[in-house]
Amino acid sequence: xxxxxxxxxxxxxxxxxxxxxxxxxxxxxxxxxxxxxxxxxxxxxxxxxxxxxxxxxxxxxxxxxxxxxxxxxxxxxxxxxxxxxxxxxxxxxxxxxxxxxxxxxxxxxxxxxxxxxxxxxxxxxxxxxxxxxxxxxxxxxxxxxxxxxxxxxxxxxxxxxxxxxxxxxxxxxxxxxxxxxxxxxxxxxxxxxxxxxxxxxxxxxxxxxxxxxxxxxxxxxxxxxxxxxxxxxxxxxxxxxxxxxxxxxxxxxxxxxxxxxxxxxxxxxxxxxxxxxxxxxxxxxxxxxxxxxxxxxxxxxxxxxxxxxxxxxxxxxxxxxx
Numbered sequence: 001x002x003x004x005x006x007x008x009x010x011x012x013x014x015x016x017x018x019x020x021x022x023x024x025x026x027x028x029x030x031x032x033x034x035x036x037x038x039x040x041x042x043x044x045x046x047x048x049x050x051x052x053x054x055x056x057x058x059x060x061x062x063x064x065x066x067x068x069x070x071x072x073x074x075x076x077x078x079x080x081x082x083x084x085x086x087x088x089x090x091x092x093x094x095x096x097x098x099x100x101x102x103x104x105x106x107x108x109x110x111x112x113x114x115x116x117x118x119x120x121x122x123x124x125x126x127x128x129x130x131x132x133x134x135x136x137x138x139x140x141x142x143x144x145x146x147x148x149x150x151x152x153x154x155x156x157x158x159x160x161x162x163x164x165x166x167x168x169x170x171x172x173x174x175x176x177x178x179x180x181x182x183x184x185x186x187x188x189x190x191x192x193x194x195x196x197x198x199x200x201x202x203x204x205x206x207x208x209x210x211x212x213x214x215x216x217x218x219x220x221x222x223x224x225x226x227x228x229x230x231x232x233x234x235x236x237x238x239x240x241x242x243x244x245x246x247x248x249x250x251x252x253x254x255x256x257x258x259x260x261x262x263x264x265x266x267x268x269x270x271x272x273x274x275x276x277x278x279x280x281x282x283x284x285x286x287x288x289x290x291x292x293x294x295x296x297x298x299x300x301x302x303x304x305x306x307x308x309x310x311x312x313x314x315x316x317x318x319x320x321x322x
Contacts, residue, residue, distance in 0.1 A: 002311040003267045004275035004318045005301070006215075007253070008054045008163060009036070010094040010140070011073060014283045017107055018066040026073065028282035033080045035285065039298050040087065043312055046302040051312040054163075055084055056094035056140055059127040060120045062107065065100065070127045090314040092138030092163075093124040097145075111145050112180030118153055125157050138315060140164045144250060147184050151201040155212035161315045163279070165202070166250045167191035167216035191216050192274045193319050215315040217250045218277040220259065253278040254293035260300060268306045275318050 014028050040051045057073055064070040074081065085091055097120045098107040110116045121139075129135040137160040141150060146164035154162055171185040186202060193215045194204035201214060251263065267276045284290040301310060 001309070002049075002321075003306070003309045004311050004313045004321075005267075006054065006275055006277045006313060006315055006318060007036075008056060008140070008277060008279040008315075010142075010279070010281040011055055011057045011077075012094070012281045012283060013058070013063075013066075014286050017105060018062075019105070020066045020068075023067050023072075025076065026282060028285040029073075029077065029080075031285040032282045033084070035291075037087075042302055043298070043310075046307045047310050047312065048308055049311050050088060052088045052090065052314050052317060053084070053312070054090040054092060054138060054314045055081075056092045056138065056163075057081075057124075057128065058094055058096065059124040060095050060098070061123055062096055062098035064123065070123055071131055074127070074131045090138055090316065091128075091132065091136070092140070092159075092161075093128050093136045094140050094142060095120050095124045096142035108177070109143050109145070109179045110181075111143075111147075114147075114149050117141075117150055121150060121153055121157075125159070135159070137161060138163060143179065144169070145179075145181075145183055146201075147181075148199075148201045151196060151212065151214065152198070159212060161193075161213045161215050161319070162201075163215050163217065163277075163315055165189055165214055165216045166219050168219050169249050186216075189214075189216050191218060193315070193322065213315075213319055215319070217279055218263070218275070219249050220251050220255065221262065250279055251277060252280045252284075253297055254280070254284065254290045255297070257293075257296055257300065260297050264300070264304060264306070268309060275313075 009032060011026070011029050013026055014024065036053055043051045059070045059073070061070070063072055069075070081091060097110050097117045099110040099116060100107050125136060135158060139154045139159040139162055141164045144164065144166055146162065151162050165186050167186070167189050169186045172183050184202065189202050193213045195208035195211055196214050197203040197205040263276055301307065304310065
């Protein structure tokens, strides 16, 4: 039986805050395309299966304000995006709710204003639909944030899969200088796709046979060595727990090699692991250390003793096999 691996790449600027007077190209994305094209062929050879990736574009108000057009990336990188689509990759939208504050060079993720979140999602959806043959099917929010109203809006727009929720992730405190609102508690969300309840997106509705799917992201082990080391250090030094939007619990392709080995073993052997997701932004391709770790991890996928069981697929391809 195939063990699906879902690789999701968010196409974003290389810096979180972009100077409108210095509209630099997205070097991370420019490097990511040939990188994944090379690994596509290598993984196809090792798994014996077609390899498909998911690419999610930033087309929201922050892009519009800093680059003068929400479709800036589509226009600049049209040849690359068309080639990825021809390869069988999924193109979708990745939305941040950044809003400029009174300070000219500071932005806040304004998740606490649902009207603003809706405006950001609508802009991304409409921009994508204008420039591609069909509307986006796959949707995600930035900063690992999602809530019920936003999932319902995505469904109303006709998007088919939501890929923001992280399975088992508890609510996390937010740095009020960077974010408004809260991250809903996802601790009871299981790592399996489901149609959400109309009352609470975190609850599966087994009676539903159509509408949007929630496709939860895989989560790094709760009690990994880095978390234990940090908690022990802060306890010894008598420091308060960190009160900020902590590092994402989702799985990046540059995670430590031992963690990836554990995740792969769990995927191949466990009846409870339905797939394994990697999700990250293209800016990571401007970080040399990150690229080195990714090389090691993708090499592990290629040489894994169960490589023939692995299947690099999109969320929709995985759902079709349920």
